[in-house]
Amino acid sequence: MRGLGLRGAAGLLAVLLAVSLTACADGGGEGEGEPTVGLLLPSRAVPRWEKSDRPLIEKRLEELCPECRLLYANAENDAASQRQQMTSMITQGVSVLLLDVVDPKALRSSVHAAQREGIPVVAYDRLAEGPISGFVSFDGARVGRLQGRALLAGMSARADGGGVVMMNGDPSSPNAAWYEGGARSVLQGKVRILKSYDTLGWRTENAHDHMSAAINDLGPAAIDGVLAANDSIAAGVISALKSARVSPLPPVTGQDADLDAVRRIVEGEQYMTVYKPFRLEAEAAAAMAVALARGDDIDPLVTTKVDSPTTKDVPAILLTPTAVTRETIGRTLVRGGVYTLDQICTPTLRPACARAGLTR
Known part of the structure; x- marks a missing residue:
């Protein structure tokens, strides 16, 4: 499996823009009913799910598919809850499921249930098992x-x-x-x-x-x-x-x-953290979900293929993460627009920020 470097990320953005323009042009299949995207996130224990991924996905879905309806659920780290949430969304007849799976083995039967109803499943961030239609994550x-x-x-x-x-x-x-x-x-x-x-x-x-x-x-x-x-x-x-x-x-x-x-x-x-540009991940997943909801080809979005324990050659987008240390916070997170200096450098941290070169 191969991640997507800087050039690949630029290419992906171009493709996502093209998908966005196409979505605006085709009007979303007027007369065929509103596409519905089911978004299932795994927990609130890790801050990124609610603070980054959810709002980014919601925003991009609205841009790509204004007529789309979104159903959302958070499993709170409980596989049984996620199974129930997925069953509910399948029963409601969603057009596509965007699944960040709590436990791949425990949710495998639910993925099969979605397939039986003709509902494609995009595995988001974590590789789900069963007949998924696509996978978006970081390497x-x-x-x-x-x-x-x-x-x-x-x-x-x-x-x-x-x-x-x-x-x-x-x-x-x-x-x-x-x-x-x-x-x-x-x-x-x-x-x-x-x-x-x-x-x-x-x-x-x-x-x-x-x-x-x-x-x-x-x-x-x-x-x-x-x-x-x-x-x-x-x-x-x-x-x-x-x-x-x-x-x-x-x-x-x-x-x-x-x-x-x-x-x-x-x-x-x-000492360090790993920055994963969640915006790219969220936008790629939203584009794949919208394409599948409309019955469109996702090949223009795909950068590689991966194998899960149950499924070979899953169409995938793997993005490239970046290491962040004190010396690189400014050029990765601040210049990249992830955080402002005011957010990072609280009053008690201002001396440490100055030592790290994080000053205006």
């Missing part, structure tokens, strides 16, 4: 490699044989293994993996408990770095380290560029 192996490389850089001289704790994501998510595999491909043979934990629900409190246990078992001096799969997990890791009065803090990775994580990076508590 998860590259995410893990970026985290692993950054962790080695942060560990400096201790990267040669140092001790690392791995705080992986929720094993029910296919992305968790994707990220972990990418990270291990970089770390193996260079550091010692002292402990490796799965973080149910990607929850901060679960990561805190695991990190506290690691500190008690290993002793803080043995821990030279922590591979945290995302920013919510990183928050729990750092909280546990601070509660144990570990100083200086070892480098801790993250993912998603949550605002609180960016502030922790400025302050020197978290």
Whole structure:
């Protein structure tokens, strides 16, 4: 599987614009009824779903298909709830489902149920199982490699044989293994993996408990770095380290560029995060969903194909993530319009922002 680089992203934007213009021109199939898009997101535990993905998808759907109706549901990290939500949307006769799956195995039967009703399913961010029609995400192996490389850089001289704790994501998510595999491909043979934990629900409190246990078992001096799969997990890791009065803090990775994580990076508590331009992901998913809802060909949107455990050659768009450290916040997140300096540099962080070169 191959991610989409800067040139590829520019090309994708051009295609998405063309899809938008076509949507405006054709009027959405007047007389055929309003297309309905069902959007199913997995949780509220990770801030990005409600703060970034949902509004971005809703906005792009409105632009591409003003006549489209949107049904929305959040599973709150519960596969049974997501099954019920999906069944409800199928019963209501949606035109297409945009599914960010909580548990691919648990939702496989629901994907089959959608297929039986002629409803295409686009897997969003996480690769669902069953007969899905498309997949839009970021290259998860590259995410893990970026985290692993950054962790080695942060560990400096201790990267040669140092001790690392791995705080992986929720094993029910296919992305968790994707990220972990990418990270291990970089770390193996260079550091010692002292402990490796799965973080149910990607929850901060679960990561805190695991990190506290690691500190008690290993002793803080043995821990030279922590591979945290995302920013919510990183928050729990750092909280546990601070509660144990570990100083200086070892480098801790993250993912998603949550605002609180960016502030922790400025302050020197978290070493890095991985920025994934959610706008591109949301716009690509909305374009694919609208095309499928109208019965149009999605080949112009597709950049690669992927295999799931149940389905081969799924048409896919894989976007390229970017590593962010204190030195690169300005050119990646501020210049990119993700956050303003005022959002990042709260009054208490202004001295740290000045040291990081984040000034007007």
